[in-house]
Amino acid sequence: MMNSVLQGFSKLSRKEKIEKLLDAYHLPSDFPNRLASYRHAAQQDLFDDFSENTLSNYFLPFGVAPNFRIDDQWYVVPMVVEESSVVAAASRAASFWAKNGGFKTTIHGTLKKGHIWFKWNGPGKSLNALSQKLNQTLLDAVAPITANMEKRGGGIKEISIIPLPDQPSIYQLEVLFETADSMGANFINSCLEEMKEPLKKFFHSHDALKQYGEMEIIMAILSNFTTECLVTTKVECPISALKPFAANLSTEQFAEKFKLAMDIAGWDTSRAVTHNKGIFNGTDAVVIATGNDFRAVEAAGHAWAARGGQYRSLSKCNISADNMFRMELTMPMALGTVGGLTRLHPLAKLAIEMLGNPSARKLMSIAASAGLANNFSAVASLVTTGIQKGHMKLHLSNLLNTEEASQEEKSAAEQYFQNKTVSAKAVKDFLINRRQQINS
Template structure:
């Protein structure tokens, strides 16, 4: 049976169409998607002059909470999709990913300069009014089950801070939260004339939007031609421990996780900057996002992430390909999407660690790097495989100048035939 990555693009689209992931119209959209329609692009950004397309690929073999997924990833980086798929297969054969998601809300801040005596007592007298104003600012949010869940106040050095915990429903929530806190701030300004109003805005720290994923990988799924599964597991656990104590290593450990996360977040039309800010805000300084340890059942991996994600609104509902990505993901709720993103991050992490502690990180990247060199040298689609084959014969000489020489020679030989 031909493996998915061995299929041509057309054959992959055939497969998706046959399995019901795509309609004929969906397929046409993907095949004509390099340029975003101007009528959409010009309303998304200012001074629009064009589009900046990225490849969209499918990571497969994901089994998350008993459900099989094909996961679309938008990325320019070679090996991210292949690595995530490879690790997901090992994990799925070991029982799959198990997730837990807490989705309570996004924090909105309202801040004044100064100090408020009896701050708690003040809030108690005004709380009912503030809830009422918040609801009037965005009534449809309450109609869909969202709304303000909690209001707190505290004195900080030189500042008074009100926090509103707002359930954004299925949206990521930035616009919703900003609309509500700005309305509530107007009331507080009138009630606190002796304090200088400073700002009202959402916080990109999202501790109440928590997604956790856990896996238990069988040792036989980790073995290589030269190492037993136990040896590989022990080395992955050691590398994980290193990331807990070395900020220098933790930065790269976490980057490998973000490779998959940002690619999925981008593909769904969610805000990659907001997600990255929330994830790093939730970290202890210099800490690692995941942990791996050896247990009696195999290699246990855990990841815990703050993920302010939505399933509708903004670019999620505007970008045609983002809507198609949501369809391929089987139209997950925002809560389900958080679990999927956490699973992709953990798979990306396992793939990177297994490669790093066995053959080294470059070995798995080389073929894709050779392809990139061939394209940079100007090779056409029909020439890339031949150029890559030559580069494999002399990997230490693989650079752009040498690739250009190989391409030139191949073309000369072709003309002589």
């Protein structure tokens, strides 16, 4: 077992890395073979370059949810997710809402932002007086970087300086970017880095600013809290149309109970977290499938859910006086359809093609609608049969594989559990009893 830091590990070949790990850690003896079995024979060099110290590939299911009708266009939506029932729930909701007008979306904006944080002891009014000149200085400094983006309709749209509340000497220079169909992270960070030195020189060259002492740049980085990059997706139908989801309730009872469950997620943080997780089940699956950054989308979504000082649900529901059931979701959604892995990863590229090579705006609508679809299915289950019935039915195959069930045992189990509750213990007991009967 190792008792010191592994030096120069990143410079070793893959084979050397594995040998070094086997020497240094208590790893299974078949560690090399298990890693090798998941490497791609034809394109492993491409996958190795996606990250560092790559030893193998980690497979996740690439599924599809058909019948999504979004803004009167039809889609088969690719979803990468490992959780049982997510794709099935999205598919069922998509089919239902397709018959009831589909998902209607609104893009409220597509601007992304970045900041240069700096420390300076002067008053904000001195900066405001020079803001126009400063902005032009910074725009000129990054003109070679922004030229190509501007040709695609993007570029820098606004620059402002904002003091940090309760921290009198800390400021942020906020820059709003339009990145067209690109995710834009590298573009934004490159612009911000290029602005740092001109910003510092600007302070040094103006007496009105220099008199307050040295300006110190702390950092330059994009923000994933993309409040100017928002999408709303909505569905609506007469309450009477909800019968396929109402189980043993009347449609009126179902709608009222559904709305109350949605309201609880707006009132209570503990429920809101799980409620929003259900939204991200669908949204993340599309974001991952298309090679986008699901961590950034989640971080922005959770911050948006807490923007009022309490973490609340991202979606809401209302019932109108004319007995119309309405549900909607609004969330930040900074996505791209060019750049990054969107066209480099073979399956991400295929996912984009399956969606008809959409713009970034259209992909925002698709991902948000997948989130609302999963949200609808989850809440509908919660207020009727309960979440576990459908989830555990689909989880049955995982439990059977864990118990190393044969194909005959799997077929028998599927038949046996058609009208019974699935649990890890119930599956284990079923297999034990079946095997005992066969061997007796």
